[in-house]
Amino acid sequence: MSEKPVVAKTEAQDLQKQEHKEEQTFAGRFFIPQTDIVENKESLIVIMDLPGVKKEDLRIKLENNMLEVDGKICYSPYEKLNPVYTEYSIGNYVRRFTVSHAVDTRNIDAVLKDGVLSLTLLKAPEVKPREILVK
Amino acid sequence: MFGKSSNGLDIAIQRAVEQARDTNFFEAGTTGRGVYPFINLFEKDGDLVLATELPGVKKEELTLEVREDVLRLAGMRKIEYGEECSCHRLERKGLNFDRSLKLPFRIEGGKIQAEFKDGLLMVFLPRAESDKPKKIVIN
Numbered sequence: 261m262s263e264k265p266v267v268a269k270t271e272a273q274d275l276q277k278q279e280h281k282e283e284q285t286f287a288g289r290f291f292i293p294q295t296d297i298v299e300n301k302e303s304l305i306v307i308m309d310l311p312g313v314k315k316e317d318l319r320i321k322l323e324n325n326m327l328e329v330d331g332k333i334c335y336s337p338y339e340k341l342n343p344v345y346t347e348y349s350i351g352n353y354v355r356r357f358t359v360s361h362a363v364d365t366r367n368i369d370a371v372l373k374d375g376v377l378s379l380t381l382l383k384a385p386e387v388k389p390r391e392i393l394v395k
Numbered sequence: 396m397f398g399k400s401s402n403g404l405d406i407a408i409q410r411a412v413e414q415a416r417d418t419n420f421f422e423a424g425t426t427g428r429g430v431y432p433f434i435n436l437f438e439k440d441g442d443l444v445l446a447t448e449l450p451g452v453k454k455e456e457l458t459l460e461v462r463e464d465v466l467r468l469a470g471m472r473k474i475e476y477g478e479e480c481s482c483h484r485l486e487r488k489g490l491n492f493d494r495s496l497k498l499p500f501r502i503e504g505g506k507i508q509a510e511f512k513d514g515l516l517m518v519f520l521p522r523a524e525s526d527k528p529k530k531i532v533i534n
Contacts (some may be wrong), residue, residue, distance in 0.1 A: 346436070
């Protein structure tokens with residue numbers, strides 16, 4: 261009798277924990293960066309536009325096959341400026357992808373250059389095409 | 396699921412359709428939504444600061460010109476993937492662009508400063524001395 265509520269409580273706690281893990285609070289506007297995904301024989305390549313994001317303000321996280329790219333922009337160049345004519349607004353970037361088991365998650369390479377992030381996800385050896393010799 | 400259908404013509408057609416829709420030419424409202432790149436202009440102590448996002452554009456491929464009060468920004472953004480690549484998602488656009496913008500006053504050409512870092516172009520455009528308002532002393 262006394263055990264039942266305890267179980268329910270831990271379940272609720274777990275759920276809360278999970279929610280907390282997936283959600284985040286951060287002041288400011290977030291944008292979904294434009295992304296290309298291409299595939300070649302060895303790897304999947306994810307290319308993302310992150311203008312204004314510095315290397316040190318970029319976080320790339322892989323957790324439970326969820327790849328998350330989180331780029332914060334620096335607002336300091338816009339200080340003391342009065343907008344007179346604007347066509348776009350600025351903000352941080354965040355985007356998540358589910359990574360399949362076909363990717364070797366230990367080998368992910370990330371390069372940020374000229375505001376473009378290139379992520380190279382190598383394919384797992386077991387999913388690479390191979391030829392079977394006929395005897 | 397996505398075969399190797401990434402032939403150039405498919406992509407060219409897709410881009411043309413997208414571009415036509417971006418301009419809003421076929422719909423109600425004003426056209427000109429599809430300009431590239433988007434520009435923000437700021438004012439600072441009577442001078443102008445231009446900001447624009449050009450991720451993946453190389454410095455050498457960018458032309459920035461000012462003639463009196465007209466600013467021209469031209470260049471190209473190349474997006475190429477090798478023949479052996481198959482595409483799953485193509486959201487980024489590779490294009491040639493050439494945009495002119497009329498500014499509210501003439502610019503001192505020799506004092507323009509431009510910085511292009513992390514795909515963000517910031518141009519400092521000082522107002523020409525000859526175009527500054529003259530104060531008239533009333534006798």
